[in-house]
Amino acid sequence: MSQGAGQAATVSLRNSVGSKLEVAKHGAHVLTWSPGVNEESVLFVSPAAKFGPQDAIRGGIPICFPQFGPRGALEQHGFCRKNNDWAIAKQDEKSVEFELKDSESTRASAWPHTFQVNYLVELTDEGNLATKMKVKNTGSEQFTFTCALHTYFGVGDISSTSVEGLRGCEYEDSLQGGKVLQEQEDAIRFEGEVDRVYGPTPQGDESGEDGEGTAEIEIKDQSHKRRICIFKSSSFPDAVVWNPWIEKSQKMADLPDDAYKRFVCVEVGAIRQPVSLQPQQEWEASQAISVKS
Numbered sequence: 129m130s131q132g133a134g135q136a137a138t139v140s141l142r143n144s145v146g147s148k149l150e151v152a153k154h155g156a157h158v159l160t161w162s163p164g165v166n167e168e169s170v171l172f173v174s175p176a177a178k179f180g181p182q183d184a185i186r187g188g189i190p191i192c193f194p195q196f197g198p199r200g201a202l203e204q205h206g207f208c209r210k211n212n213d214w215a216i217a218k219q220d221e222k223s224v225e226f227e228l229k230d231s232e233s234t235r236a237s238a239w240p241h242t243f244q245v246n247y248l249v250e251l252t253d254e255g256n257l258a259t260k261m262k263v264k265n266t267g268s269e270q271f272t273f274t275c276a277l278h279t280y281f282g283v284g285d286i287s288s289t290s291v292e293g294l295r296g297c298e299y300e301d302s303l304q305g306g307k308v309l310q311e312q313e314d315a316i317r318f319e320g321e322v323d324r325v326y327g328p329t330p331q332g333d334e335s336g337e338d339g340e341g342t343a344e345i346e347i348k349d350q351s352h353k354r355r356i357c358i359f360k361s362s363s364f365p366d367a368v369v370w371n372p373w374i375e376k377s378q379k380m381a382d383l384p385d386d387a388y389k390r391f392v393c394v395e396v397g398a399i400r401q402p403v404s405l406q407p408q409q410e411w412e413a414s415q416a417i418s419v420k421s
């Protein structure tokens with residue numbers, strides 16, 4: 129574990145081709161990921177991000193669990209992303225597995241269940257970022273949850289960025305009170321705030337667990353002349369597309385007013401239909417990300 133500058137205690141991983149990533153123990157929060165040697169991180173972290181013990185870090189990959197957004201009685205996006213009780217269950221040179229169990233504070237929350245979350249973060253030999261999330265009901269009563277990996281992807285300029293792969297998919301438009309619509313475009317472009325929960329999204333081939341194969345969703349980052357390919361398992365049936373644009377950014381203390389120009393969130397998750405687990409039942413879902421020119 130090392131202490132990143134101004135950040136929580138972090139774990140750094142490297143592979144033989146010089147790819148690297150950094151994960152904060154706080155929230156099991158992936159902060160940076162660089163697939164190639166001496167490349168900048170593909171993930172966006174706000175220059176005004178806060179790293180205190182009670183803070184949700186603005187950027188990287190926050191884990192939203194056991195509740196996505198305001199869809200329940202917990203605080204926005206649930207307690208996981210701010211939780212300091214994540215332990216390191218396993219670690220080797222190219223992967224680290226974090227583990228979070230229920231605690232006095234979670235049992236005192238509006239979601240008082242006994243559970244275990246395991247979150248595996250891996251740097252593949254090709255330099256892709258592979259993550260797997262497992263949730264186990266370790267109690268004696270059924271519970272439900274919603275969740276997402278809330279990934280902030282860095283882009284050169286949001287105005288020349290598009291998100292592809294969601295044509296024909298149903299979505300809830302948060303800017304229209306959750307009205308359900310169907311995506312008509314091959315490419316989603318950004319000329320203002322976008323906040324949509326798509327799902328179930330068209331499924332690529334499940335072989336994408338290592339970031340190779342046919343991506344479900346692609347971010348075309350024209351300014352950096354690259355495609356960011358997102359693969360997700362069918363147990364993450366949904367994907368949120370979000371950019372706050374300027375008005376919402378001006379209301380966010382941990383985001384500079386013009387920072388919206390340099391990121392887009394595509395957040396794979398199980399959101400529209402909560403996941404239900406019987407006692408001792410386990411659920412798992414994975415996301416892999418790769419970058420192609």
Ligand SMILES: O=P(O)(O)OC[C@H]1O[C@H](O)[C@H](O)[C@@H](O)[C@@H]1O
Pocket residue numbers: 184197204205302323324368369370393395
């Ligand atoms: O500010 P946060 O609690 O991190 O939420 C940031 C954003 O997360 C998701 O993208 C939601 O769809 C948005 O409605 C929300 O504004």
